[in-house]
Amino acid sequence: MNITRQLRHLGQSLWLDNITRGLLTDGTLEHYIQEFDVTGLTSNPTIFDKAIQNSDTYDGDIRGRAGAVSSDEALFFELALADLTRAADLFRPVHDTSGGIDGWVSLEVSPSLADDTAGTVQAARALYGQAGRTNLFIKIPGTRAGIPAVEETIFAGVPVNVTLLFSREHYLAAAEAYLRGIERRLAAGRDPAVGCVASLFVSRWDVAVQDKVPAVLKNRLGIAIAQRTYQAYRELLASTRWQTLNDAGARPQRLLWASTGTKDPEAPDTLYLEALAASQTINTVPEQTLLAFAEHGRLSGELPVEGGDANALLAEFAQTGVDIDILAERLQHDGVQAFAASWQALLRRIASKRGDG
Numbered sequence: 425m426n427i428t429r430q431l432r433h434l435g436q437s438l439w440l441d442n443i444t445r446g447l448l449t450d451g452t453l454e455h456y457i458q459e460f461d462v463t464g465l466t467s468n469p470t471i472f473d474k475a476i477q478n479s480d481t482y483d484g485d486i487r488g489r490a491g492a493v494s495s496d497e498a499l500f501f502e503l504a505l506a507d508l509t510r511a512a513d514l515f516r517p518v519h520d521t522s523g524g525i526d527g528w529v530s531l532e533v534s535p536s537l538a539d540d541t542a543g544t545v546q547a548a549r550a551l552y553g554q555a556g557r558t559n560l561f562i563k564i565p566g567t568r569a570g571i572p573a574v575e576e577t578i579f580a581g582v583p584v585n586v587t588l589l590f591s592r593e594h595y596l597a598a599a600e601a602y603l604r605g606i607e608r609r610l611a612a613g614r615d616p617a618v619g620c621v622a623s624l625f626v627s628r629w630d631v632a633v634q635d636k637v638p639a640v641l642k643n644r645l646g647i648a649i650a651q652r653t654y655q656a657y658r659e660l661l662a663s664t665r666w667q668t669l670n671d672a673g674a675r676p677q678r679l680l681w682a683s684t685g686t687k688d689p690e691a692p693d694t695l696y697l698e699a700l701a702a703s704q705t706i707n708t709v710p711e712q713t714l715l716a717f718a719e720h721g722r723l724s725g726e727l728p729v730e731g732g733d734a735n736a737l738l739a740e741f742a743q744t745g746v747d748i749d750i751l752a753e754r755l756q757h758d759g760v761q762a763f764a765a766s767w768q769a770l771l772r773r774i775a776s777k778r779g780d781g
Contacts, residue, residue, distance in 0.1 A: 428460040435703030439464035444475040469766040490778040512557040519559040532563035535763040544573035561585035578605025583619035591752035598622040602677040616674040625683040648737040655731035680706040702727035
């Protein structure tokens, strides 16, 4: 049994953190589905900016649709949905056979809405309706304004990928928003089966402290945060509150490991895939990480449900002056800013290819 299939048998889904039109047209994504058991896909503004920058396959659509849409933003969403609906159709068989648990693709709302709760809900509903695919997540950041938007969007029946989560506390806030949205749907007599995932970013922790901790602690903080969060996730799944919703027909909000490409060239390129093997989770990986794992990845065990040595490790980081609560907020803020910058670069690129700049 190949290594990616071992992950699937363990109970973890493997998703691709990338999309380009080339992946769709040359059969590469289908190959990943068949050979590497890839069962979903995520995207973000940076991914689309690189896809449009590095290929001329979007140019004809950009020029051809430029006069028919109201803005560069609207044009981008047409381009993105053309790709993502095609990908969603490729994943539809696994979506159906898994009862809606797996087989998803993700599209992010405009990062310019990061502080706008009502605008985020409105955009999420509009994009989901425009896509016309039941297996499309709308990505909403788990920020102060984003968390209430998650609850309202779930209540509206729109599937959500809660993104830019960096800590156990961020995850618990996202889980609470999901639970409230589902509980409100049940109280209103609506179907509680609305998909949701909570995306915890991992590698950025290690980048943030790389030059601030001794060598023995390098590339260990992100995994410790993930262990701690996984413990909270499994405790929630075992709770009476969740079991009540599960019995009523709700789907679990699955925990997703994001930002799992290794950033340190001295660390193994499959570090986070091997360390975060865990049942009832998802790992979304860059293409090069997927290929590396398929070639030489190894599994040595499963992430411990009770958190393993996370607390002891985090205590060691605290002794070096790392305040994980403060750092989590900074990482989330920086993540929002980075996506906003990518978003503006993306819109400028579209304007340039359209011929206006």
